[in-house]
Amino acid sequence: MFTPYDWQEGIGNRAAYIEGKLAQGSPVLALSLDEGILYFTYRRQAQKIYEIYDRLIFAAVGQQSDVEALRMAALEFTSREGYNRSDEDVTIQRVVTALSASIKKAFGDFGSAPLVARSLFAEVNETPEKDIFYLVDYDGDYSISRGYGVIAGEAEMTDRLRGKLAGIKSDTKPDQAIDQLREIWLSGMNPEGQQPDEDLLDALSPEAILLERSDARENRFRVLVRSEV
Numbered sequence: 056m057f058t059p060y061d062w063q064e065g066i067g068n069r070a071a072y073i074e075g076k077l078a079q080g081s082p083v084l085a086l087s088l089d090e091g092i093l094y095f096t097y098r099r100q101a102q103k104i105y106e107i108y109d110r111l112i113f114a115a116v117g118q119q120s121d122v123e124a125l126r127m128a129a130l131e132f133t134s135r136e137g138y139n140r141s142d143e144d145v146t147i148q149r150v151v152t153a154l155s156a157s158i159k160k161a162f163g164d165f166g167s168a169p170l171v172a173r174s175l176f177a178e179v180n181e182t183p184e185k186d187i188f189y190l191v192d193y194d195g196d197y198s199i200s201r202g203y204g205v206i207a208g209e210a211e212m213t214d215r216l217r218g219k220l221a222g223i224k225s226d227t228k229p230d231q232a233i234d235q236l237r238e239i240w241l242s243g244m245n246p247e248g249q250q251p252d253e254d255l256l257d258a259l260s261p262e263a264i265l266l267e268r269s270d271a272r273e274n275r276f277r278v279l280v281r282s283e284v
Contacts, residue, residue, distance in 0.1 A: 069162065069169055073193045076171045080116030080208035081259070082216055082243050083175055084236045087183035087202050089226050091267040091275070094177075095236040097259040104264045106276035108133040108145050110179050112266045116206055117172030117193070125172055128154055147178035151189045151197055159195025169193060175206045179266045179275070183225040207243065216243045233263050233279065 083096040083103060094104045094114055103122075104114040107129045115122040132153050136145045162169045176189040188204030191197040203220040207213045219239045223232060244255055263279040 065165055066163070069165075070194070073169060073171050074209075077117055077173060077193070077208040080173070080206075082205060082207035082212065082240060083114040083116060084216065084220060084240060085114070085175060085177055085188060085204040086220065086223055086227075086232055086236070087186040087225055088229060088232060089183060089268070090229055091265050091269075092177050092179045092186055093229055093232055093236070094175075094262075094264045094266070095233060095240065096262050097240065097256065098262050099258060099260075102262070104262055106264075106266070106274075107150070107176075108137070109142060109270075109275065110266070111145070111147050111150065112177050112179070112264065112276070113174060114206070115172045115174035116208060117170075117174075121170040121172040122174075125154065125158075125170065125174055128157070129176075147176050147187060147189055151176055151191055155191055155195045155197055157195075158191065158193070162194045173206050173208075175204050177204060177266070179268055181268075212243050215246065216240075219243075229263075229265050229279065236263075237261070 081097050083094060085092060085094045092112060094112060096103050101119050105126050107113045111133065113126060113129055115125060129150055132150055133145050136149065158170055161167055170193055173193055174191045176191065178187050180186055186201065188200045189197050190204060190206060205213055205216045205220060207216060216239060219242065223235055241252055241255060265277045265279060267275040267277055
């Protein structure tokens with residue numbers, strides 16, 4: 056007989072398993088700037104930051120197959136919403152609400168594997184104050200923030216990085232913000248300063264994306280190339 060205690064223990068085991076998998080994930084940092092929303096991270100091979108609609112951006116840490124599954128689900132939802140409704144109806148709130156239900160179901164279903172991924176969605180709006188970030192966890196729960204967002208493999212690191220991001224002003228230029236985000240990323244990965252930066256960054260490549268606030272160009276999603284980072 057399956058008791059509530061068994062279910063609770065099973066959920067705890069699943070959470071512990073996922074937390075262990077996520078622990079070494081490379082943090083993703085995001086800021087609302089006057090020019091748009093800036094995402095920054097370091098990665099090994101696979102891309103970590105994606106456009107999912109005209110004003111919407113997505114990044115995740117975790118198992119690459121699960122990250123890709125989330126990305127595809129978000130793309131399919133936004134495409135369907137845009138076709139059936141209008142571009143203005145495709146909001147990050149609608150995307151997250153739809154995805155969180157399926158993530159929560161996968162996490163609680165012992166007959167299937169849970170999604171090993173923690174994701175950060177954002178929507179750029181008219182001003183930095185109106186930008187919105189959604190952090191979606193592996194259990195389907197999500198939280199909302201303004202001004203900045205961060206995802207990391209561990210809760211302690213997330214809290215530490217959030218405190219540092221709060222100090223960057225929205226009128227900072229993207230290239231200057233990238234320099235600050237690089238230092239914050241390094242401090243998050245190496246809080247005690249025991250490892251040389253070169254060792255931390257071995258085999259890693261920087262990834263920086265600006266989701267532009269202006270709609271003057273056809274595509275707001277601007278990749279900041281390595282030479283700019």
